[in-house]
Amino acid sequence: MSSTNETAAVLGEHEGTAPSTSSTDAKSLTRDPEHQPTEDDVDMEKVETGAKDPDIVDWDGDNDPENPLNWPRSKRLPVIIVVSFVAMLSPFASTMSASATPLIMKDFHSTNDTLGTFITSVYILGYAFGPLFWGPLSELYGRQHMYNASNVIFFIFNIACAVTNNIGGLVAFRFIAGVAASCPVTIATATVADLYPLEKRGRALSSVMLGPLFGPTIGPIAAGYLSEARGWRWAFWLLVILSGFAVVISFVFNRETYAYTILERRATRLRKETGNPNLRSKLATDKTPTEYFKMSMVRPMKMLLLSAPVFLMSFVMATVYGYSYLLLTTYPRVFGQQYGFSEKGIALTYLGSGVGTCLGLVFSGAVLDRIASTLKERNGGKHRPEFRLPAMLISSLLVPIGLFMYGWTAEKQVHWIVPIIGTGFLGAGMIIMFLPGITYLVDIYTVYAASVSAACTVLRSLVGALLPLAGPAMYDALGIGWGNSLLGFIAVACIPVPICFWIFGERIRSSASKRQF
Known part of the structure; x- marks a missing residue:
């Protein structure tokens, strides 16, 4: 033409x-x-x-080839693969230090257990601050530039972690790496919303979210074996290699969506x-970039504090997310001290939650869009975000079952496979809760997909970073059985949340939509 x-x-x-x-979703991408x-x-x-x-x-027109919703599969797939890999690498790095912590503490001549836990937690703490910048910046300058910039920063500070000579520097560099790594976790859901219409969004989101939810499981396994064989610094050199690869493929294959x-x-x-x-x-705003950035920075927190759907769903997801990181810190205590596993054996115990996560992902990918489509047909062809929630009812039961099983079978030293199966229930429950929850929020606030994802990431990252710090004291006081039972009772208290949204969700959303974000 x-x-x-x-x-x-x-x-x-x-x-x-x-x-x-x-x-349908192209009309929701307005920027005003x-x-x-x-x-x-x-x-x-x-x-x-x-x-x-x-x-x-x-x-x-409706078939404009430049519109990401009209891109052919051959053009979408490279973007999804790159985003999935980068989004996997971020949480993969979050737990790599968990199994290497004893060697790190020995090398730096420290016996402070809380400081050892903080080496892992400080990275997740970076997740709580990064989304406040990455989300608004992606809505101001686009997704592609944010992926590329965060990948480069992540690469540089992993090198810094690998060569640092003091534990304070390691903590500081891990925090900055966490800030950078929060970018793909924050805007990956927005990328999916850019590329896929509502009726295909659940399955696409399942593939992108495999990394962020499975990464924390395979990280400690890789680090456990590598650290024992070559030293803890090689765990970070592995991250350098992988993040360098991410930089290359992101610049070459990623596109603006x-x-x-x-x-x-x-x-x-x-x-x-x-x-x-x-x-x-047509999507331009009259505000200056500075004005829009300032407004966008506070939007995730406004959504978190003023929107009942965002706050309650974020709280439920943050609770389960925090549990998963808390339990990761108990594996050396349970399987090392009580079951006598070696360092390599302890690393393999993380596979329990990993297998559960994979099964939960397969289940979610298979039923999330199908259930929503069926309910939409029954509702006269009109979609409601609440049609994403039935799967959450299953996860609401799996999470407390996993916590009680893991806690009491480990406390009574039942055969080691039983507590590992308990962690599998928790892994499956986590992903079956997370995917419907985040898809539900994106369906409500498609306009602000990056911001609503940032709001969820901030809360769950704070919980994921701070809850493990209380773990050693809690388990010392209550034991593994009652400590996990306490977490299980909290999970049981969260069961009514998806039920309430299923019944009253439309009324709640109607009230929330009156607020300006």
Whole structure:
């Protein structure tokens, strides 16, 4: 198409028709921060304002090939593979230090158990701060630049961890690496929302979330064997190698998926080609980048504190997430001291939760979209975000079962396979809870997918970082049995949350949508 024809098509001047968005979710990608965070409101805004403005740059019809929702599989798949790998590497690094901690503490002549736990926890603490920057920046400058920048920072500070000569430096470098690593965990769900319509989002999200949920399991196994064979620094050199690979494939294969950024680039190109300085993206905002960034930085916290769906779902997911990290710190105590496992044997016990996670992922990927589609048909073809929640009811039972089984069978020193099976229940429950929960929130706030993901990440990272610090004292006072029973009772108390949202979710969402984010 010539530049003149392309301009006419983009501006919606064919036969006097206004430009249209491409599918259900394209209309939800508006950037105006004053809009209500619902897809219907955004669509109405577009119809009632600016749709016939000849200076508005929009998609070239419903089948515009530049719209990520219309990309062919061959173009989407490399992006999903890169994002999945980077998102796996981030939590993989989070627990690598767990099994190497005894060697690290010995090398630095320290016997402080809390400090040893903090070497792992401080990385997760970085997850609590990074999303406040990565989410807004991705909505300002696009996803691709954020992936590339965070990968480079992660690579550099893993090198720093590998060569540091004092434990204070290791803690500081781990924190900065955690801030960088929080980027893919924060915006991966937004990338999925960019690429897939609602009816295919659950399965796509399952593939992307495999890494973040399975990574913490395989990290300690790799580090346990490598540290025992070559020393703890090689655990970090492995991260350097993997993160260097991530930098390369991200620069080569990753593409921009954010509709705002793509349309801004198109508007910039057309302004040069046509000489019309008034051309602007349909998703543009009148706010300056500084104003928008400041507003976007506080949006995740506003959503977390003022939106009942975001807070309660984030709290439930954060609880299970914190449990998984807390239990990781108990494996040396349980399987090393009580069962007499070697360092390599302890590392293999992490496979229990890993297998459970994989089974939960397969289950979630198979049923999440199917259940939602079936319920949508029964509801006269109208989708409700609550149609994502039935699977959460299963996870609400699996989590306390896993905690009680692991705690009491380990306390009574039943055969070692039984507590490992208990960790498998917890791993399955974690992912079956996480995927429906985050998909539910993205369905509600598709406009602010990165921000709602950031809100969830902040809370669960704080819990995941701080809860393990209390673990040694709790287990010393209560023992493994009653310590895990306490966690199990809290998990039982969370069971009514998805039930309440299933029954009253539409009313709660209606109230939440009145607030401006």
